[in-house]
Amino acid sequence: MLSKKTKYGIKALAFIAKQPGKIPVQASEIARSENISQKFLESILLELRKSGFLGSKKGKGGGYYLIKEPEEIRMTAIIRVLEGPISMVPCVSLNYYEKCEDCESEETCSVHALMIQVRDSTLKVLGDNTLADLVIEEE
Amino acid sequence: MLSKKTKYGIKALAFIAKQPGKIPVQASEIARSENISQKFLESILLELRKSGFLGSKKGKGGGYYLIKEPEEIRMTAIIRVLEGPISMVPCVSLNYYEKCEDCESEETCSVHALMIQVRDSTLKVLGDNTLADLVIEEE
DNA sequence: TTAATAACCTACTAACCCGATAGGGTAATG
DNA sequence: CATTACCCTATCGGGTTAGTAGGTTATTAA
Numbered sequence: 001m002l003s004k005k006t007k008y009g010i011k012a013l014a015f016i017a018k019q020p021g022k023i024p025v026q027a028s029e030i031a032r033s034e035n036i037s038q039k040f041l042e043s044i045l046l047e048l049r050k051s052g053f054l055g056s057k058k059g060k061g062g063g064y065y066l067i068k069e070p071e072e073i074r075m076t077a078i079i080r081v082l083e084g085p086i087s088m089v090p091c092v093s094l095n096y097y098e099k100c101e102d103c104e105s106e107e108t109c110s111v112h113a114l115m116i117q118v119r120d121s122t123l124k125v126l127g128d129n130t131l132a133d134l135v136i137e138e139e
Numbered sequence: 140m141l142s143k144k145t146k147y148g149i150k151a152l153a154f155i156a157k158q159p160g161k162i163p164v165q166a167s168e169i170a171r172s173e174n175i176s177q178k179f180l181e182s183i184l185l186e187l188r189k190s191g192f193l194g195s196k197k198g199k200g201g202g203y204y205l206i207k208e209p210e211e212i213r214m215t216a217i218i219r220v221l222e223g224p225i226s227m228v229p230c231v232s233l234n235y236y237e238k239c240e241d242c243e244s245e246e247t248c249s250v251h252a253l254m255i256q257v258r259d260s261t262l263k264v265l266g267d268n269t270l271a272d273l274v275i276e277e278e
Numbered sequence: 279t280t281a282a283t284a285a286c287c288t289a290c291t292a293a294c295c296c297g298a299t300a301g302g303g304t305a306a307t308g
Numbered sequence: 309c310a311t312t313a314c315c316c317t318a319t320c321g322g323g324t325t326a327g328t329a330g331g332t333t334a335t336t337a338a
Contacts, residue, residue, distance in 0.1 A: 001228075002228050007228065015249075088140060088141040114149075114214065114268055114272075121261060122260060125256045126257065129253055134252075
């Protein structure tokens with residue numbers, strides 16, 4: 001299950017990407033438009049800024065803006081930052097690998113091979129889609 | 140993320156499917172072999188019995204056994220029972236659909252279309268794999 | 279018939295995480 | 309210098325997860 005945090009983060013990024021020009025978008029505006037708790041959204045935007053997706057500008061007329069082009073931002077990157085691992089099990093995660101306590105070996109684990117298949121198919125979809133694709137579909 | 144419950148459940152089913160013949164397998168044996176808390180496993184096996192995957196026999200020589208052939212048990216069915224929805228978001232779930240509170244319409248939601256793609260690719264993998272496939276890979 | 283076995287059932291709990299709220303501080307603009 | 313809007317920390321209720329505890333019931337073998 002996708003957390004609200006990730007969902008809100010994606011929606012916010014899409015909202016910003018959708019704006020004409022490169023003018024900063026305020027958190028309050030996004031919160032209003034997308035029905036998100038403003039404070040909660042602020043913390044998400046902050047995280048997206050710290051991880052290099054967004055730039056920010058303080059004061060009047062300030063807000064958040066994309067640093068890279070929407071076409072360059074893969075959904076895998078966004079989700080990994082906000083949600084964490086894409087895999088359903090840590091033992092098949094590429095970026096957040098963790099060994100299982102209960103499994104003696106990954107070769108004999110019946111779940112392992114299956115979860116690799118799921119991971120790869122999900123990765124394909126999320127890697128093929130960029131932020132630009134989300135915006136296009138919206139119009 | 141897959142819960143331990145689901146993971147243990149799949150492993151247990153694979154363990155039972157792997158047994159030669161149709162003799163019942165005891166929960167204690169599965170728990171020992173797979174390093175699972177026995178009591179926790181019992182509750183999972185019980186659920187799998189109630190949902191029609193397993194039969195059981197009490198008393199000495201008792202245990203759990205598969206009701207259907209491993210080839211007939213799709214991974215989607217197992218996961219839906221133990222884990223719940225396969226989709227990452229309730230608003231694209233086929234079996235556990237729920238409307239989003241924050242979204243005004245699903246057509247304009249930037250997340251929606253993406254999550255349908257993820258759902259379909261995951262569904263393909265889990266629908267193509269049966270319990271029999273897990274056992275084969277183990278050998 | 280009785281003892282052992284193993285499934286079945288109910289209740290509880292510690293730990294954890296999520297989503298949100300509270301209450302500010304800091305920097306930039308006009 | 310006042311307003312704006314980002315920035316930061318702390319906290320918290322509610323829910324879920326993974327497990328533990330302590331039994332009851334049904335079946336089988338001695």
